[in-house]
Amino acid sequence: MLLVSRLLLSKVWLAVACLIVVTSCEVRGQTxxxxxxxxxxxxxxxxxxxxxxxxxxxxxxxxxxxxxxxxxxxxxxxxxxxxxxxxxxxxxxxxxxxxxxxxxxxxxxxxxxxxxxxxxxxxxxxxxxxxxxxxxxxxxxxxxxxxxxxxxxxxxxxxxxxxxxxxxxxxxxxxxxxxxxxxxxxxxxxxxxxxxxxxxxxxxxxxxxxxxxxxxxxxxxxxxxxxxxxxxxxxxxxxxxxxxxxxxxxxxxxxxxxxxxAPGNSLLKSASYLLHESSFSQVRSWLLKNSATIVQDDSGIPLASYDARAWRFFPFGRYAGPIDKFPGMYQMSYARLFERAQPLEFGIGYRWRTRESNVLLSVRSPAADATISAEATGPAETAPPPRARRAPRAPEPIPVYPPPPRRDEFFLLPRW
Known part of the structure; x- marks a missing residue:
């Protein structure tokens, strides 16, 4: 009788041990x-x-x-x-x-x-x-x-x-x-x-x-x-x-x-002013061509690279110029644009304190692309004779836009 009890007990312990091993393997095998x-x-x-x-x-x-x-x-x-x-x-x-x-x-x-x-x-x-x-x-x-x-x-x-x-x-x-x-x-x-x-x-x-x-x-x-x-x-x-x-x-x-x-919405923040350099011209041009909107601080695309006929600008915050680590990156046109900027309630970028930060929302108008393209090519029948030369066009000043439009105005923009 005692021998039978011992055999039964050993079988129970063996079963428990197997269960523990199986459970342990399952845990280890979990993904x-x-x-x-x-x-x-x-x-x-x-x-x-x-x-x-x-x-x-x-x-x-x-x-x-x-x-x-x-x-x-x-x-x-x-x-x-x-x-x-x-x-x-x-x-x-x-x-x-x-x-x-x-x-x-x-x-x-x-x-x-x-x-x-x-x-x-x-x-x-x-x-x-x-x-x-x-x-x-x-x-x-x-x-x-x-x-x-x-x-x-x-x-x-x-x-x-x-x-x-x-x-x-x-x-x-x-x-x-x-x-x-x-x-x-x-x-x-x-x-x-x-x-x-x-x-x-x-x-x-x-x-x-x-x-x-x-x-x-x-x-x-x-x-x-x-x-x-x-x-x-x-x-x-x-x-x-x-x-x-x-x-x-x-x-x-x-x-x-x-x-x-594309087209997408683009974000540029604390970008080391790399897009101001000629060695980053391809990415700069690509973003300007393939962005419906661009949200950036002043370290993003320089204002002079935007075609003012194709973009509407909505400045927020204060433009205090670049930090000392980036000398020579001050933009006079950016400063003029931010003279009528809307308040900004948060800090962002290298000038991360709220009262020193700037955000520029640029909204591209798709209808402007056709106009710009037409101006660039012109109808064949009205093209000037080969020897005629047009006087160079004076650069247009960067406009300072009024406060941002109502929310529903954005929905009036053509959708690509």
Missing amino acids: ITSDDTARVLAGMAPQPGSPLAALTQDPGWRRHAAFFDNAFNQLEQRQLSKIRTWTDTNAAAPRPTMFYFFSGPDFLYADAFAPKATTYVMAALEPTGPIPDLGRLPRGSIGPALAYVERSLQSILSFSFFITKNMKVDLREGEIEGALPILYVFLARTGKTIHSASLIWLDDNGVVHAANEPPARNATKGARIVFAGADGVEKTLYYFSTDLSDSGVKASGFLRFCEPL
Whole structure:
């Protein structure tokens, strides 16, 4: 009898042990989703039952979560909520696509300025990095890994922009690297749910390829993130690590990729005045041709590059000139334009204090394109004889427009 009892007990223990092994294997075999990864990086609890839930018990993660809760709450009150209010009032006819060049991984402000876009195209020099995988972190390393994330975000949380030279170091250090972890944090903190994330590359013709395909010699590497907001509408974020100078875009298919998505609404912020330089003429011309609206600070496209016949300008805030780091970038025409600017309730750009910031909303009139084209070519029968020469036309002054129109006036603009 005793022997039978022992045999039965051993079988019970064996069954329990097998159950434990199977359960353990199932837990280890669970897929760690990109959304749960984003939430943990952002200091937010993952979904119930997530394999990453154990990381939230680490004291380093709890400190990180408290830090981000406070930082993002302050940012929401100080800037983001005010930007969304400004956008809702002044950009009432959004396009499906938002172009944000020289962006770094700054989805935070892309979302604030274009919350209704369904496709976001961001481009900068910062490396994409691998798909974040917190399941591979060594035991006890979550604290130091999250410290990297915090350090990478210090400047944008405080001043609204990334410091490029710091990012060259920050995005290549630690267990978590590249722009993707930062994009994950911003997506999670803006209430988005990530459905999928993948690495991609573009060939010379702008065709998208999966990362597992052998890349071409001049491949433009990037990432594609599919996500949804609270309304459930599925959206796509593209981030490309690419050189936007003339030599860079000539050697890549980036602008060819963008063309089918145009026209879009464009954002230029803290762009190092690169679009003022002749070596960035192709991207400058492309944006002017393929943007329905452009929201920028003075570090974006110089006012002299706009054709005043095709654009209407609506200035907000105060133009105080460039900071000392960018001497020689003062624009007299910009100063004249801002003499009648509307108030701005938030800070943005290099002059991030509210009373020093400027935002220019430029709205393109599609009807003007035909007029400008006709003036450029002219009807054949009225063209002057070959020897006749027209006197050069004096440059037109940059107009100062009245306050922005009512919301419904934007809907009167022709839709492309």
